[in-house]
Amino acid sequence: MKKSVLASLAGVLFMASWIGMADASITLEFGSGVGLTHGRLTPVGGITLELGDLELKNFSSMDPLYKAAVDMSDIAIDPNPISTVAGFVMYDAWEKTTISGFALYADIAGDAALETILTGDLHIDYLIVNQSVGAIDTLEIAVDIDNIQLVNSSLWTTVPSILTDLVNIGEADLALNIVASGQIDLNAAIQGSNLVRDIVVSGTVSAVPEPGVLALFAYGLVVAVRFRKQK
Amino acid sequence: MKKVACSLIVTIILLALSVHSYANVTLGFTTSPSPSSSSFTISNLGGSLRNLSFGNLSITTASDNGTTISELIGEQVVLDDVTIDLGTESLVGMFGSAGIYSYDLTSLILDGFSIVVGGNTVFEADVSYQTLVTLGKSGTIDYDVNYSLSNLRIYNTYISNSATVAYLSQYLLGADMTLTLASDLLDLHDGLYGTQNINGVVGGTAVPNPVPEPFMYLMMGWGTIMLYTSRKVNSKCK
Numbered sequence: 358m359k360k361s362v363l364a365s366l367a368g369v370l371f372m373a374s375w376i377g378m379a380d381a382s383i384t385l386e387f388g389s390g391v392g393l394t395h396g397r398l399t400p401v402g403g404i405t406l407e408l409g410d411l412e413l414k415n416f417s418s419m420d421p422l423y424k425a426a427v428d429m430s431d432i433a434i435d436p437n438p439i440s441t442v443a444g445f446v447m448y449d450a451w452e453k454t455t456i457s458g459f460a461l462y463a464d465i466a467g468d469a470a471l472e473t474i475l476t477g478d479l480h481i482d483y484l485i486v487n488q489s490v491g492a493i494d495t496l497e498i499a500v501d502i503d504n505i506q507l508v509n510s511s512l513w514t515t516v517p518s519i520l521t522d523l524v525n526i527g528e529a530d531l532a533l534n535i536v537a538s539g540q541i542d543l544n545a546a547i548q549g550s551n552l553v554r555d556i557v558v559s560g561t562v563s564a565v566p567e568p569g570v571l572a573l574f575a576y577g578l579v580v581a582v583r584f585r586k587q588k
Numbered sequence: 589m590k591k592v593a594c595s596l597i598v599t600i601i602l603l604a605l606s607v608h609s610y611a612n613v614t615l616g617f618t619t620s621p622s623p624s625s626s627s628f629t630i631s632n633l634g635g636s637l638r639n640l641s642f643g644n645l646s647i648t649t650a651s652d653n654g655t656t657i658s659e660l661i662g663e664q665v666v667l668d669d670v671t672i673d674l675g676t677e678s679l680v681g682m683f684g685s686a687g688i689y690s691y692d693l694t695s696l697i698l699d700g701f702s703i704v705v706g707g708n709t710v711f712e713a714d715v716s717y718q719t720l721v722t723l724g725k726s727g728t729i730d731y732d733v734n735y736s737l738s739n740l741r742i743y744n745t746y747i748s749n750s751a752t753v754a755y756l757s758q759y760l761l762g763a764d765m766t767l768t769l770a771s772d773l774l775d776l777h778d779g780l781y782g783t784q785n786i787n788g789v790v791g792g793t794a795v796p797n798p799v800p801e802p803f804m805y806l807m808m809g810w811g812t813i814m815l816y817t818s819r820k821v822n823s824k825c826k
Contacts, residue, residue, distance in 0.1 A: 384772040384773060384787075386619060386627060386770075386772065386788065386789040387789070388618035388619060388648075388789050388791055389616065389618050389648045389649070389791070390648060391621065391646050391647070391648050391661060391662045392648065392649070392656075392658075392661040392662060393648070395616060395648065395649055412621055413621065414618065414619040414620065414621050414626060414627070414789055415619060415620075415621070415622075415625065415626045415627050415789075416621065416622060417622055417623050418622045418623070423621060423622060424621045424622075440683070442680075442681035442682065442683055442688065443680045443681035443688060445680075445681065445683070445688060445723070447683060485683070485723060485726075487721075487728070487731050488731045488732055489731060489766055489793075490728045490731045490766060490768055492723055492724070492726035492728075492768075495723060495724040495725040495726035495770070496683065496684075496686045496723070496724035496725075497724065497725075497775070530725075532724070532725035532726060532770045532771060532788075533770065534726050534728075534768035534769070534770045534789075534791050535768075535791075536728075536766050536767075536768050536791050536792065536793050537793070538614035538615075538616055538649075538793040538795060539612070539614055539793075539795050540764055540766075540795060555614055555616065555649065555651070555793075557616040557617070557618060557648065557649075557768075557791045557792065557793055558618075558791065559618050559619065559768060559770050559789040559790060559791030560770050560789065561725070561770050561771065561772045561773075561788055561789055563772055563773050
């Protein structure tokens with residue numbers, strides 16, 4: 358009995374370390390597009406952060422994902438702060454569109470038009486602002502993107518492995534930064550319902566098993582051990 | 589006395605106009621879409637020192653009161669590496685269990701900022717960084733107003749458009765630069781103490797110094813006092 362438990366533990370540890378190693382490369386970096394529309398903060402329809410035109414970063418010009426477009430839902434912000442710590446103000450924030458609130462587009466049909474290649478459901482939790490900068494969901498509290506799916510995959514000759522890896526894990530962590538041009542105080546803008554026109558956005562999406570997933574994994578292990586014991 | 593009041597009013601109007609004229613001049617940049625390995629990297633230099641390399645950066649926007657300076661769009665911003673000293677770490681505050689940490693950075697880097705167009709440096713400046721503040725996967729460098737770019741120089745031999753020269757000229761009095769770092773995988777504070785390199789995306793803005801230098805204030809103040817004194821002397825003589 359002990360041998361089987363030890364064997365399953367070793368197996369689990371091996372799997373966990375393997376998953377961890379594999380995940381290290383499953384990241385997408387993105388940000389404001391070159392020569393494209395920057396983000397803005399607008400009081401229309403409640404305080405809303407529009408992220409503007411975003412593109413993938415750090416791909417060679419030969420890569421099919423080079424400059425692929427990233428589309429993210431607008432983010433609604435409650436102007437009443439949740440808490441303030443050393444000048445950092447935390448606001449409740451949420452995505453205006455959850456289902457497929459995160460999407461990637463690239464021209465994979467070769468028709469000079471962009472096709473949707475990947476979607477995921479978006480879950481934004483908060484925005485933390487200090488003067489002209491802000492951070493969205495940069496503390497790992499919950500899964501930010503789940504239900505990740507390939508779209509139009511039949512149009513690819515070969516689907517890039519980074520996309521299939523993302524889909525296989527199925528959920529990802531998002532970290533998003535914003536910086537307003539012109540030393541504009543974002544707290545004053547949010548609380549005073551002012552328009553901020555020019556916001557540079559940069560962010561990452563990484564497929565990392567969240568603590569909740571690992572907890573489920575551990576729970577499954579305990580159940581398996583008990584089952585073996587009863588046998 | 590009327591003259592003094594007049595000169596004061598004119599001074600205030602000039603100040604207001606000077607602030608207004610610079611208000612919509614911005615430069616925005618992020619990690620380059622190409623080539624690969626353009627991300628920022630924080631690596632261990634040994635001991636308490638870490639090296640922050642900003643990677644390849646591209647200009648996403650260059651705007652002069654609503655007019656796009658197209659010659660600069662997509663061109664490179666080059667930032668020299670910065671050293672982070674973990675020995676200067678201070679815990680600024682906590683959001684729940686997450687800490688906000690501050691670190692001092694290399695104070696002055698000569699020619700540490702440049703804009704490269706078509707392989708030629710067209711703009712260069714010295715950079716004074718102050719602090720890196722981390723919160724989870726997010727890092728911010730100099731979010732407050734401090735004029736981090738100084739000793740700015742334009743090399744207009746390589747600039748074809750006069751609008752580009754006019755745009756860059758507005759930065760000559762100094763500029764404020766703010767940078768953000770979004771880490772790929774690691775919490776920045778934890779990552780700084782780990783063995784793995786930290787990678788991710790940079791976002792940044794630079795805006796011209798919106799107010800005249802302190803020396804200008806001194807000159808204007810001195811001029812006003814001189815005017816006031818001469819008026820007093822004149823009235824006594826009469």
